[in-house]
Amino acid sequence: MNNITSKKTNRPLVLSALVIAMFMAAIEGTIVATAMPNIVGDLGGFSYYSWVFSAFLLMQAVTTLIYGKLSDLFGRKPIFVFGVIIFLIGSFLCGIATTMTMLVIFRIIQGIGAGAIHPIVTTIVGDMYTMEERAKVQGYLASVWGISSVLGPLAGGFIIQYVDWAWIFWMNIPLGIIGIFGVVLFLHEEVTTEKKSIDYIGSSLSFITISSLIIVLVQGGVAWSWISPQILLLLTTFIISLILFIWQEKRTIAPMMPLHLWKNKLITIANLATLTSGMIIIGLSSFLPTYVQTVMGHSAIVAGFTLCTLSVGWPIAATIAGHLVLKIGFRPTAILGGTFLLIGGILFLFLDPTKGPIYAGFSSFVVGIGMGLSSTTFIVSIQNSVSWKIRGVATSLNMFMRIIGSALGAAILGGVLNTRLQQVLVKNSTVVGGNLELSSPDVLLDETARNTLSPEVLDILSNSLNQGLHAVFIGLFIIAVITFTITIFFPNLKGNS
Structure with missing residues (x-):
């Protein structure tokens, strides 16, 4: 508990403020997704639809490590x-956006x-908190994400129906102010007054x-082909800047991301597993609702239920993990989490339309259990194995790996879906005497358009999407095996508290 003056710090009030701030950030993803059809209807600019999410993800990813080091x-x-x-400034501006371009800029x-x-x-x-307390409290924080996943769509729907979509963003302002005041008034920390050395070059290269x-x-x-000039230029930029970043971090006195963190086996294993589990979560979030709606033929509410169970299993397991790491240790708890992820991957491997949404929902719940057990174990073990001076950057690095895993998973699994779908x-196409394109299955999500299709075409499109999404679930199973x-290689914890 270095640098936190526990006698002055009111831990319950600070934790309450932190939970409110965490809830504000966590609910933003699901609540905005619910409101997007209305926002596009109001502002236009459908071509920028994905960038409303991508811009937010991009800036979150590039700043996470920087903030960790600065802290x-x-x-x-x-x-x-x-x-x-x-x-909060960004939230206010998003609410007054009059064009989709403005909204993307304000989301940045x-x-x-x-x-x-x-x-x-x-x-x-x-x-x-001490090592014994840390695991339990991290479980509470995980619960915030689970609750926000359930409340987000409900709150979004309520606001869209009864108020105005701008309040999707403006509701953050009172929550953020409460979070700020709680931390400013009740958190007391001692920071050394020695001269600070900031790695500006490393920060720029990481950006x-x-x-x-x-x-x-x-x-x-x-938007661009994988061999387009834009992609090739960006990949070249990525490789060159990565090499320069590693060179800079080796030579500077106060590196933005201490490379020795990667020499710590515990941190490396935890971050790699966080990366792959992030791919699993984005895969389910992106493709399971579509499968339930288009292939199984159920409503959006039922599709939401099958994903909601993941958000229920996660906080339950995260809370249990807080007790398990103290009783059986970090390594067994991490392996138990990996086991549940593997079981979940196997369940999705055998998912088919006849098994119905209950089976899909249970499979999601099992994956949620795996995520709760593993993610809590990883973050607490990382924090326990490093000193206060690098705890911020070590924690941020783990968060960053999940963001990268999500982006990587969306790209890879999306590519798997499109490739398999195109093949089928x-x-x-010759069977129905016409050209079926990748956009053809879109009509399955539109009930009116769906009813205009002949039974033969409807069956072909549904079967094609079934095969395409099954390929995605095979990919999820492979990623679960890797995770x-x-x-299994997660070491027994030995380090600081």
Whole structure:
């Protein structure tokens, strides 16, 4: 508990403020997704639809590591307050956007602030609590994400129906102010007054490296071909800036990301498993609702239920993990989490339309259990194995790996779906005497258009999407096997508290 003066710090009130701030950032993803059809209807600019999410993700990814390092240099409180203020400014501006271009720009500002919230909140909890307490409290924080996943769509739907979509963003302002005041008034930390050395070159190179990679993952195979000049230029930029970043971090006195962290087996294993589990989560979030609606033929509400169970299993298991790591240790708990992820991957491997949404929902719940057990174990073990001086950047690095995993998973699994779908549609085009394209299955999501299709075409499109999404589930199973294998190498914890 270095640098936190426990006698002055009111831990319950600070934790309450942190939970509110975490909830504000966590609910933003699901609540905006619910409102997007209305926002597009109001502002137009459908071509920018994906960038409303991508811009936020990009800036969150590139700033997470920077904020982690700054919190180690200047303390958690000022960096947390700065991040929340930027997030609130972005939220206010999003609410007054009059064009989709403006909304994307303001989402960039929001993302710059969001990069601080999750890692700094998690780091402050690591500072305030002992090793025994840490695991339990991290479980509570995981519950925030589960609750926000359930409440997000409901709150979004309520706001769209009864108020105005701008309040999707403006509702953050009172929550953020409460979070700021709670931390400013009740968190007391001691930060050394020695001269701070900031790695400006490393920060700039990391910004360029991560930005170019994220844009490639978001745009590749969608807006631009994988061998287009834009993608090739960005990949070249990524490789060169990554080499320069590593060179800079080796030579500088105060590196933005201490490379010795990667020499720590525990941190490396935890981060690799976090990367692959991030791919699993984005895969389910992106493709399971579509499968339930188009292939199984159920409503959006039923599709939401099958994903909602993941959000229920995660916080339950995260809370249990807090007790397990104290009773059986970090390594067995991590392997148990990997085992549940593997079981979930097997269940989705055997998913077919006849098994119905209950089977899909149960499979999601099992994956949620695996995520809760593993993610809590990883973050707490990382915080326990490093000192206060690098706890911020070590925590942020783990958060960053999940963001990269999500972007990587969306790109890879999206590519798998499109490739398999294209193969099946080309094969079946001759059967119906017409050209079936990748966009053809879109009509399955439109009930009116769906009813105009002949039974033969409807069956072909549904079967094509079934095969395409099954290929995605095979990919998820392979990633789950890799994640489980990684957890086997997780070491027994030996380090600081």
